[in-house]
Amino acid sequence: MSILLLGATSDIGTEIVKLIGEGEQVVLAARDPEKIPELPGTTHTLAFEATDLDSHRALVEEAERLAGPIDTAIVAFGILGDQERAETDEHHAAEIALVDYVAQISMLTVLADHMSSGRIVAFSSIAGWRPRRANYVYGSTKAGLDAFCQGLADRLHGTDLELYIARPGFVIGSMTEGMSPAVMSVRPEQVARAVVERFGRPGTFWIPPGLLVLATIMNLVPRPIWRHMPR
Template structure:
């Protein structure tokens, strides 16, 4: 019962975090286009995973989540670390006018996350679940309010789930990184206190090894101060910010 489940095999952060934790453990990597996971499979094998399995995963097919997670448990004999790292940034300008695209972002980045987190909390007896919130959800901005709103909803869900799990052998780590410089944000100008996928993965890995209870993890830690300031900015000024 020491397996790792990575939901979102194409995620920079998810791949890095899995590589940091996988030595001597079986890993199940799930993603859309699982046939394209060769690089992450090689990386995990090189990092010492005892076995790496891949499965197809379509986040928007909510009814498939229960069976997918049950299959991952069957393959490993038990999951003790679940990394929920799938998601899309989407196109804010398109989402402002395209109802279907806005709903796609909301479905993948919020509804599907709620679905898998609920199943994991029921199926896992002990260990840790890692979910990824974002500073983008702290206060919605006109430049990315569709994506930001999904992170706000996810963060609220995770705070409640953390309280539900408190005192049990299963904990939830909710990572709240700043702007992540990676494949999802390629071509975008980094924001203040930006972080890289490996920095996020390193912080979460430390928390897994050192922590004892459910927690919310700001990455970097000083981002907490920026978040506090963001809440104080008057609305008329806030709505004029370009980012």
């Protein structure tokens, strides 16, 4: 059995592999394979362009050819994008949507169709719970992805294939470098540990768990106030 990490330069994805990859066959897929860090396990690397949707199924098949049947698939690729640029540049707005939503549901569909057992890890975000003026393009992709994952989880319920949908808060990492941390911020290693500790109980979970309280309050904020909320 093997582990497939899609987005092998992801802070969170690599931290998960550090926790579960020792002694395992691990396939690391990234746009720039030369930037993939050294990770535990017997590793194989593949070039992966998330926006090339036609390549998704072939990549999963190649991963299995290299390392054997996939037991754990971690879908960790994505971009934050530039909100200010996306407000006037329709191509950039579409790029964010393509990477963070369309490519995600494409790969998740391939994995759910290809794998008969094991587990798939997907990443939603507090940003998608109630998208804000300050990051509504990225937030909208996470809202859509979260909705897709809820339906996919229902479809897989009762099968031998488990879907884990992590909803972390603001993650302090390379993607958010230079940004001021938000309330209940977490680091990649905290998210990774929460994901691994969740194994055996598929479904949706907040990281940290107390974020659910904040999310509930967010829904009560009147829109005239909400539209001025920072990222």
